[in-house]
Amino acid sequence: MEAVSYSNFRQNLKKYFKQVNQNSEPLIVTNKNVEDDVVVMSKDDYDSMTETMRIMSNSELMERLQNSEKQFNSNGFKEHELIDEDDEKNVVR
Numbered sequence: 528m529e530a531v532s533y534s535n536f537r538q539n540l541k542k543y544f545k546q547v548n549q550n551s552e553p554l555i556v557t558n559k560n561v562e563d564d565v566v567v568m569s570k571d572d573y574d575s576m577t578e579t580m581r582i583m584s585n586s587e588l589m590e591r592l593q594n595s596e597k598q599f600n601s602n603g604f605k606e607h608e609l610i611d612e613d614d615e616k617n618v619v620r
Contacts, residue, residue: 530556531554531556533558544567551569554566
């Protein structure tokens with residue numbers, strides 16, 4: 528992860544915004560006082576990270592995902608063709 532001083536970040540704000548969004552790589556913005564350092568990341572990456580944390584904090588969902596992975600790894604699945612929505616209307620159930 529790249530780090531840049533606050534003054535350099537401020538002077539080149541547009542460049543760093545573009546870089547963070549294109550590379551999907553967070554950027555550390557440093558200050559004289561280390562406690563004031565921040566991390567800049569794209570909104571898409573932030574949204575993805577928060578969704579991942581939400582999923583991982585849901586124990587029931589994580590258990591289902593782990594069971595699905597075990598089932599997949601033990602070949603406990605069936606492969607089939609995808610159903611076209613137009614064809615589905617003609618399927619007799």
